[in-house]
Structure formats: structure tokens, C-alpha cells
Amino acid sequence: MAKYVSYEDSGVSIDANDLMVDDIQSYVAGTFGPRVMAGKNAFAGMFRLDYDERLFKRNYKNPVLVACTDGVGSKVQLAGAVKRFDTVGIDLVAMSVNDMLVQGAEPLFFLDYIAVNKLEPKLVTELVKGVAAGCKLADCALIGGETAEMPDTYRKDDFDMAGFAVGVVERKKIITGSSVRPGDVVLGLASSGLHSNGYTLVRNICFKQHKMKMADTPAQLQGATLGDVLLEPTRIYVRAVIRLLRQYKVKRIVHAMAHITGGGLVGNIPRVLPSDCNAVMKKSSWPVPKVFTFLQAKGPVEEDEMFRVFNMGIGYVLVVAEDFADSIMKKLARYGEKVYKIGRVTTGVGKVVLK
Secondary structure, X not given: OOOOOXXXXXXXXXXXXXXXXXXXXXHHHOOOOOOEOOOOOOOOOOEOOOEOOOXXXXXXXXXXXXXXXXXXXXXXXXXXXXXXXXXXXXXXXXXXXXXXXXXXXXXXXXXXXXXXXXXXXXXXXXXXXXXXXXXXXXXXXXXXXXXXXXXXXXXXXXXXXXXXXXXXXXXHHOOXXXXXXXOOEEEEEEOOOOOOOOHHHHHHHHHHHOOXXXXXXXXXXXXXXXXXXXXXXXXXXXXXHHXXXXXXXXXXXXXXXXXXXOOHHHHHHHHHOOOOXXXXXXXXXOOOOHHHHHHHHHOOOOHHHHHHHOOOOXXXXXXXXXXXXHXXXXXXXXXXXXXXXXXXXXXXXXXXXXX
């Protein structure tokens, strides 16, 4: 008589999935606000856009939904190498919510997708714990997700993550960059390090060329381990920027914003510049974190390539009206950001000029 074959024999454990779902419930629920409509065993998450309770009242006149999706890239490989899974979830949230923030949108809710070779409840719980922490920093709700166990697709210990976020902005307050003009000031908000871009080059330099270990403490990193520096999570700018935008209910003093991801300053700022404007940036106007000078020297990597691949210490940019630049800097500093006046808009052809 033929032996019966089960799903678990084929590499997928339903029991492990059920255990994982139980483990993550408290982290997920911790991100819920009054607009989340929780339903036990629901097949989809529900979120109210408008609501009328006096304490939480938030109604929109002409709302526009804004959606983003992204991943963490090969940074997950470094997390897997040292079995540290609680930070890349923050990265996952940051990559989407910082993007939608560029249009002036407030993040509402987030969904995650995690794919693994073998479902280990403790590993997935740590990943989701990080996602929930990121959602709290972005003031959005984690209302759903999916974990896929695919032993025939992923190698042992491999995993990947993707995220999807939805936000909202009043139509008349959408920030497009169309109002940017010569004389505007470019403000830069400090990054927390590499964020989530350039890791293929990082891995090539550190591990393929120089055979370094994540536990190494290079002198250039001033006592920090390579692993701690490379896994530092992406900074989430939502609270400070949304709070700033709410200060100006009538005046439109923020003319454009950019999330500095792959492509760096030179690749991302032109996306929000008019075709007849340049952004002239002064490279000496902000401190470049040690990780970038370390990688540039180790490569070695040409400076132009560094600025094309990495954020170089500036994770988010605002292009603002000249008369308001100083007051905006002070506000953002009060909200917890490190702010630098890094450039100015001139007439040009829609590109960044580094000086």
C-alpha cells in the first residue's frame, strides 16, 4: 500500500503557521488606532478613512489615496547572516512611508509579505515585531500580511520581505514640485546611515573583496561592529514632516520633497525639480557619516559613484521658500531631526550640481 504524503512532508507546516499567527498578534494589535476595524479571523483588514467620534474626528474634504510598495533588498542577507531580524522590519516600513511622504501624504496602514524556506515562528515573529515598530514610528496601522513557506524557491535560511502602504492627502495639498523656483533653499535631514540602498556594493567591498566579518570592529567605525553599522535601520521621517506640514494650513512654503534612496541625491532630487531649475548642493554643508568614508576608502570607490549609490548622510530633502527656511529648520530640529542647509535652487536644466 502506498504511503500517504502530507503537506508537511513536502516542506510546509500548517501548525507552524498557526503558531506564528498567535505569536505576532500582540505586535500587530499594538499598531491599531481608532480607524482600524478589527475583525477576528477576518480575511482582509479594514480601515475607516473618515470617522466622526468627537475625540478622534478626522474628516477629509477631497481625499486622495497614495500607495507605495517596496522591499529591503539584499540587506536581508546580512540580517540572516547574524540572525538579527528585528531591524529590517523597520527598514521595510520606512522605504514605503518615506516615499509617500514626498507627496505630503499621511500613512494610514501597512501590509507585509514575508517569504521563507522554512517557517520558523520565532524568526517570523522577530521580523513582524520590527515591522510593527516601524508602523508605530510612522503612526500607521499594520492591518494585514502574508507569510509564504516555499522550500522549493528559497534556500535554507534565506528569506525576503516586501511591504505595501496606503496613505492619504487632501488634493489641494499634494506636493508635486511644480512650485519650485530659483532662490528656494534645499534642506537636508540626516540619515541614520546606509538606510536600505547600495548593499550589493557594500557586500562586494566588505565580504567578497576584504573577507570581513559582521563582528569586526574597523578603526574607522570608532568601536562599532560592522554588523551594527550595516543593520542600523532606515530613519522614518513621517512624524516630523507631517507635523511641519500641519503648521502651514494656508501657506504653501514646502515646494518639493525627496526621499533619498537608490540613486542618491543626484538621482532623486531631479525627480521633483522643474525642467528649468537646478539644485546646487554644497558637499561640505553636512557631516558625512563614517560608514561612507570607510566604504569609499575600502573599495576604493570614486566620489561620483558614492553619490550615485548612497545617501551620503542625507536621507530626506525639503525644497522650501527662502523666507521660511530658517524657521522650518528650527521647527524640524524641535521635532527631533538633524537639519542642514545643503543647497539652493538656481535656473538650470533639472539636475543636481555638486560643489
